Amino acid sequence: MLRGVSAALRFLLVTLAVHLVLCGAYRITVVRSHEVTEADRAFFQRDRSVRVLVAGDSHPRMNVVDELLPGAVNVATRGEDYLKNRYRVPWLLDRDGEGIDAVVLGFDAASFSDTRLRNFRPEAVWSRYVPLLALGPALDDRRGFGTMWLKANLAPYAGEVDMVAQWVARRRSFRDPGQVGTVAPVKFQWGDEAAERHFPEGSGWHPMLERGLRELVTELAARDVRLVLVSYPVTAEYSQAVERRGADEARRERLLAELVAPGVVDHLDYESLGWGNRALFGDADHLSPIGAKLFTRRLHRDLAGLGLLEPPPGGP
């Protein structure tokens, strides 16, 4: 009996040792070079004269050309929602001291879609900001968030073969922005098809996303950091399709009216900026490289107009 118990314990010890090695290996490979971690690192290593933080999802990631927006640092990553923003932005500000004057954040039709919730992979990355155990009860999913927390803290590599594959292939987010252009003519989605991705049947406005935004507004106000909400350009077909699918423009307008306070929370609306000019778009809700350059210049001018950036050279 004792011989068996002793063998079982030895086996478990070896298992534990291998497990710890794998945890460490995962952290120094996938976690360290993940797009989010790299963006954080770039944020902390920026020139201290850069005092505007651009955050959000694929819209600022793909529509803002970083080189054309001096004075701002872009930490946006695809799939990032207000819940992630609500915890990640204060996490960055806390560790940065008082180096940021303003945060630029997306405010789009899809920003409140419940399809955006619950994507916290890789958990080892997102659990650094997001209190998963506290979110579980709020989202009525204690088990799911408890499991995510356990995975993040006890076995970060569990089920992560696809993340490791992405790391091996040097693709450090859950999709690779660098690869999109390769297949653009075939996979781009316009109008209703793209709208369905953000608002599939049965989806809708999620109050936790609204709460995330509200809490972030309060946090930033308490830190005396200005917030600029930006409605990024989308195609007219997409704009109409998401409203048909329940994006609820009226509710967005009401929320905006409640939040906006000039000089504290501002709103820049570019939603209809490229309507009628499809060449500006790469797909229904993202700009093409040309469109992104033109848009970034416009954004630069408008942020300068708000007194947040130096005016671009060669014009007001």
Add this chain to the structure above:
Amino acid sequence: MLFNSLEFLVFLPVVAVLHFALPHRYRWILLLVASYVFYMAWEPAYGLLLLGSTALDFFVSNALPRQPTPERRRALLLLSLSLSLGLLFTFKYYNLMNDTLHAGADALGMTWPLPRSNLVLPVGISFYTFQTIAYTVDVYRGRIQPERHFGIFALYVAYFPQLVAGPIERAEALLPQLHRETAVDWDRIASGLRLAAWGLFKKVVVADRLAIVVNQVYDDPRGYSGFALLLASFFFAWQVYCDFSGYSDIAIGVARIFGVDLMKNFDQPHGSRSFKEIWSRWHISLSTWFRDYLYIPLGGNRVGVPRWAFNTMLVFVISGLWHGATWAFVVWGFMHGFFLVFGELTAPARNRIAEATGFARYPRARLAWQVGSTFCLWVLTLVFFRANSLSDAVYICTHVHVGWSNFGSPVALFVLLERLGLDVVMFAYCLAIIPLTEFVDWSRRQESMQRWWADLSTPARWALDQGMVFGVIALGNFSDVPFVYFQF
């Protein structure tokens, strides 16, 4: 509770430690409580259904030997069968019958008065109903004596390792083992854990990974080209095999830890040369159930060819219905019956053709042809098994040839893989884990490999065990994907 859940990871060691800590006379209580906790984790109310079904068969089986006349015995058996099958009908088949009659009434311009049922199918009901039916029929036939201990009988029905998806155990094999006192046997425990870990590997690493592709395509077949339809259909063959045989391996492995041997349920079915052989290697506990309790009572192979063909078709159509209450499953069962009957009837002619053409002189090539063609037909039947509707299945079968003009273009392949949620690395990974699984299952059947394993040094064996454990953890898909056969 799912075998591939965190809850089970805690549940199993707790029950195992308590089991061996308790004196033998109390162990059945622990296992019975554990089995009901395991089952009621899905829906507590269905524990009562399980208990009711258990009580019915216990009292009927104990009353059977006391009946004074064969007619009374037969009547009691019929009562038990009617109640068991009635329960199954109510939960599983009512809506199929109701929808069919409703559609028929609509076609005739009549109104149909009965509403659809909103009852949720209790998990595992088809499995435990068949297990209790087998027990009652065996008692009726005098093959076994009725179990006098209600607790042990309840444990036989609800034994958690095999309760929800089999193997469908026979009372003569399982009941004596539940009575037998077992001591701690570390070799058995290690072997049971190893088998359960392998089953978990097949489930979470292979089946659930392939399921990502299969679900994408089968949930929207009209959105994909022929290559994607074909790829998803072949992937589903391995998904369902690894899912179900993985479940069976976990069940057998877990039962082995507690000192109980469950029957083998799979024997590398993809290596079968005919449909007859498939059914001696796939879901063996169900196919032998149908053989013993339906096919042989219908006359088996002691009847003329037309009657044999009819009986075989009937058994397979009922087997299709057992799997699922949709017409797609009926078609699936019909196809299996047809391929089996056709294969048996044409075997002599095919042998003569092989002799005449000289193909018979190349046994390996002939074996490869037989295995390959049987497997392709098997995949064809699985389209009806997996498709969300009969019309989807027909669409897939009739559009496999569409959209191959882009095949071979790297960009087209890349686009397709993106849509399937894969990149090239993950696609290669999916292709690699399939032969690995087949190889390990093949090697488990080989005596030479078993001797090789027994001769391995402890560090080498541990290294392989660790490889499997960490293979499960690192490569698994842990999104709580239920086992395919739970729906039955």
